[in-house]
Amino acid sequence: MRTANLKEKISLHFEYGAAYLLALIWMLPLIYAFWSAFHPSEYATRFDLLAPLTLDNFREAWSQAPFARYFLNTFLLVSIILLAQFILCTLAAYAFARFEFPGKSIAFALVLIQLMIMPEVLIVENYVTMSQLNLVDSIVGIGLPYMASAFGIFLLRQTFKTIPKELEDAARVEGCSALQILWKVYVPLARPTYVAFGLVSVSYHWNNFLWPLVITNSVTTRPLTVGLAIFGAPESGVDWSIITAGTLLAVAPLLVAFLLFQRQFVQSFMHAGIK
């Protein structure tokens, strides 16, 4: 019994070692980015603990690309999408959760199709649509295909269904209309779901790249990811330290938010995943 215990103890320590090693490997890209961004470029590939620290790379990166504008674009993009998603998904989810109408189950199945056929797959045809709508190279154009999110509709419907119907009946007796009931009863009670969906949506669209790349072609519309790709392209001839500084600038808001609200983030992603 004792030897078995000892053996198990050793293997447990071995496992913990493996866990820490894996965690270190997982952090390595970020650690390297910090190293290279805060040191002069001659130290970008030379690791010397006594290397001097500097903020010049950040200043350089900030002056070489219109990061301020990219930040503004991404901020606008993420806010527009989130606002539209909240409105569209709330209305649709309410219909699916609490109304009976012909074709409801077919409509719901059709909505779920979008979980599979995401806008990324349809870039070719959506580009054509955007040029017909004259929305190529506009922030609204980047956002439109994502606004009716099947994921959001599904998530909110699940939440709305758990809210006791008696609350709705009580509000109706008080003379509230359907929209008033939605706004005064359902939306406040579904707050955790809105937070969860909001965080998932914001981090998705902050990081999204392919469709924004296709649909934008000027500084006034490009989000951070597309700007960063152009900034970091090898043909632009910018050196490592400045690229990593630019990269850190681009990820900073989300990364800081994540570190501050780590628990909330993790729980939101969990919440969003449990069906």
Next chain:
Amino acid sequence: MNQRRSRFQIHGWLLLMPAAIFLIAFTYYPTLATLAKSFFSQGNAIKPSRFVGLENYEFLITDEVFWKVVGNNVIYAATTIPISIALALLMAVWVNGRLPMKSLVRMSFFTPTVLPMIAVANIWLFFYSPDIGLIDQITSSFGIASHNWLGDPDTVLGCIIVITIWKEAGFFMIFYLAALQTLSPELEEAARLEGASRWYYFRRVMFPLLMPTTLFVLINAIINSFKLVDQLFILTKGGPDNASSLLLYYIYEVAFSFLDQAYASTLTVVLLLALAIIAIGQFVFLDKKVHYR
């Protein structure tokens, strides 16, 4: 009463209407338009587009790049899916257990999820660079010759796969973590009292109980294996000689670099078919396991 019911029905449809319009405009219509366009030739200023039947599909069958890209995508899926799921499960078990400093470990596993692929690709590009890159600096200290990881057709796809696993595993870990926290701790205690080893407990108790989560994660991983191509734009542009190109990246190239929307639509139909097969598979196999309330 009847009047009230019909008003109820109309309200339902009205609430659904805004979302439906968006879904029709940006999901259903483009899906059908893609299918239709795949039967037409690419028009230009001199020659307008015309119906060509299956000509685009005939070209597709003889297109070596297409087969190369499909092959790559199959390898990409067959490696990233099982490895990232296995790692995710391992991570979740570690972080859920008695590991000291586990919140720090959990944070490092999850961090790649909140970073944009484009940004991390910039950093990985440095890791892979010949001579000065981190990997070569480590291997050269062991006396191994430097290697152009991204320039060699034999290693480039592997490099892309590693990044994808790194990016995905922590995301999937979260779902396992959520599921593990619903398992009662008495279960493990009981198993240990019976003398079961940790591995036995994992294999016979924990893993079967996590099956719904595994299936959910699996679907996500499959979709990602078609969708996650951002890193190619920074690291390889699909090269060298299409050795690292994936289907969605090839669609992008055909549509927006070669400006052949008809053929890009044909390629998109293949992608849509693959997704449809997954969707049907999910419907048939998973519906029994994953309950939608």
